[in-house]
Every structure is written in structure tokens, then in C-alpha cells.
Amino acid sequence: MGMLARTTARVARDRPQPPARSPVEPRRPSPRNAPMRPFARTALLLVVLGAPDRARADEDDEHQTGNNHGRIDLIHLDSVVQGRGPCVQMKPSIPGKSAWACLWRNNPLYTELRELLQSAFTTGKRCIVYWSAVDNRSHKTIDRVECWRT
Numbered sequence: 001m002g003m004l005a006r007t008t009a010r011v012a013r014d015r016p017q018p019p020a021r022s023p024v025e026p027r028r029p030s031p032r033n034a035p036m037r038p039f040a041r042t043a044l045l046l047v048v049l050g051a052p053d054r055a056r057a058d059e060d061d062e063h064q065t066g067n068n069h070g071r072i073d074l075i076h077l078d079s080v081v082q083g084r085g086p087c088v089q090m091k092p093s094i095p096g097k098s099a100w101a102c103l104w105r106n107n108p109l110y111t112e113l114r115e116l117l118q119s120a121f122t123t124g125k126r127c128i129v130y131w132s133a134v135d136n137r138s139h140k141t142i143d144r145v146e147c148w149r150t
């Protein structure tokens with residue numbers, strides 16, 4: 001062995017060694033799997049929650065006009081509310097504060113639409129329910145309905 005090799009080996013042996021880790025001591029995370037910093041986590045959460053989501057509807061202002069496609073899951077009739085006919089809930093749910101869409105008797109096609117809603121509910125047909133207004137109970141006001149065989 002040359003003189004340089006012996007000197008390097010002696011220097012390496014004399015250098016203080018870091019203390020050995022105990023087997024229960026947790027490893028420090030590498031930069032790749034380091035936990036997210038609180039600011040970054042909060043910023044990411046705000047971006048995700050702030051993104052527009054058509055399925056989430058907190059305000060009916062966004063849903064003054066619209067439509068919903070699906071099957072009629074429930075029909076409700078209430079004689080206490082004058083002038084209102086059947087109200088329906090659908091799967092998937094109608095967006096907004098209220099998941100109901102109601103047919104009012106002042107609709108020129110009230111009889112036809114009522115029969116179509118009842119038939120679609122009974123036979124399980126798929127429908128599109130359209131509305132252009134929201135009543136004082138946040139229910140959509142049905143303007144027209146389209147249903148088809150599946």
C-alpha cells in the first residue's frame with residue numbers, strides 16, 4: 001500500500017462518526033415525500049374548493065334556468081299549495097337548494113305535462129326536465145319535459 005493510501009485510511013478512521021440511529025427513530029423524510037407545508041396545503045385546498053363544480057349548487061341564483069337529465073325518483077302532490085301540481089325529484093338530483101321541480105297549473109300544457117311525468121315515473125323512462133324560474137320555496141318551475149324509452 002502506498003503512503004497516500006495509508007494516510008487516507010487513517011484520516012477516515014480518526015474522523016468522528018455520526019451516532020448510529022436507533023431502529024425506532026423515524027427517518028427524516030426526503031424532499032419527495034416531505035409533508036406539505038401548511039401554507040401550501042391551505043392554498044391547494046382553496047384552489048380545489050374554489051373551482052367551479054356543476055354538481056355542487058349552493059345558490060339557486062346559478063340555477064334560475066336549466067335542466068336535469070335522469071329518472072323521476074319521487075312525485076309529490078300537496079293540496080295546501082294552491083295552483084301547484086306535482087313536484088318531482090330525480091336521479092341524479094336536481095341541482096340547487098331544493099332538489100324539487102314543480103309543475104304549476106298556469107302552464108298551458110299542464111294536463112299533458114302532468115300525464116307525461118306520471119307515465120315516466122311509472123314506467124321508469126329517462127327524462128329531461130327544463131325550468132326557467134325558481135319559486136318562493138326554491139323549487140324549480142317546470143316549463144317542459146322530454147322523455148324517451150330506454
